[in-house]
Amino acid sequence: MSSRTGGHYTKPGHPPITSLEHQVKPPLFRRIPPWWSRWALGLIAVDVLITGTATGFTWNYWAQRIPKEVSGSEKSASKDDQTAAPTEMEWVLRPAWQRAGLCAGQFLFGVTFAGTLLGIRARFVRSLTILPGLPPPGPSLSAAKIPMDGRRVFIQTADNRDNFGVELPIRKGWLEEGRDRSEIIVQFGGAKGHWFVGLHDSFINGEKLSLEDARSRFIKEWKAFGTQEDKQM
Incomplete structure (x- = not known):
């Protein structure tokens, strides 16, 4: 279960920066950024x-x-x-x-x-979390009645500090092949640029897996919620 605040600040043409206040469930993907991004x-x-x-x-x-x-x-x-x-x-x-x-x-x-x-550095993903959809305004709905395509993706890059990152609707996102088997590219319709998911030494749902297992698990979890056709995957 995760919660987050509203938009914190926005760069022109870029998704708003938001904050993930509290997170109990591990993110779908997590990795320590490489040394060059930390320094x-x-x-x-x-x-x-x-x-x-x-x-x-x-x-x-x-x-x-x-x-x-x-x-x-x-x-x-x-x-x-x-x-x-x-x-x-x-x-x-x-x-x-x-x-x-x-x-x-x-x-x-x-x-x-x-x-x-x-x-x-601003496009190298260090954490990716799939958040539950926000209920529509009006009478409160149970979590079971919240539409699945309302789920959102919370991405933190090596450029984001603490709990800040960008939040995008998963229904507008898709996956593409990276430079090799150790990399997956995440893109969103209407958002500038793309994000690099490097699978070396990564954790999927809090579990450290081999490269191939991490790749297949990440793609499977994403496709369980994504609604756009993933390209070349």
């Missing part, structure tokens, strides 16, 4: 430090070696001296457009890395 903010801090250092070094110190310019008196002296003096070389900063171009590339790489990390 994402630290990795981004390192990314900012490296990007800032790289762009600063490039702008202030990226130089090239060119022949040193000689003055008029030095040219006259070299003409009088029959022995050809070796050409002196010196280091000078590269043109500003070259340094600015490389700095822009380094900055773009750093921003892309941080954005990709945060984006994947």
Whole structure:
């Protein structure tokens, strides 16, 4: 049995963030997020430090070696001296457009890395719970009379803290194949993006199972409540 509050806050185009107040029954799926998602903010801090250092070094110190310019008196002296003096070389900063171009590339790489990390982290499922449907307004109904297609899915990702997550109607959701047998993709009609369910070291209904058993149990439990046709499953 589970209970939850209403919407907490909403991002444009995304499902509202809600809170699961109390949960007695284990979630359908649970997994400890991988290390990179738990340390994402630290990795981004390192990314900012490296990007800032790289762009600063490039702008202030990226130089090239060119022949040193000689003055008029030095040219006259070299003409009088029959022995050809070796050409002196010196280091000078590269043109500003070259340094600015490389700095822009380094900055773009750093921003892309941080954005990709945060984006994947926000879609990597750590917990998925199927909640009972909400009764329609009016006279109270018993749980047996609540329509099954009114059930909802409560998803918590590595980006959600404590008991917060997104809540979506299961009737609008479906499953798709992931990159391999250890991954299932969950999608919902009307919601942007999709969610990754990684089955390695996961718990299904509180029980740790082998990869294949976890996969088959998850799909079976989902299909018991889902109403849309699951694609490629």
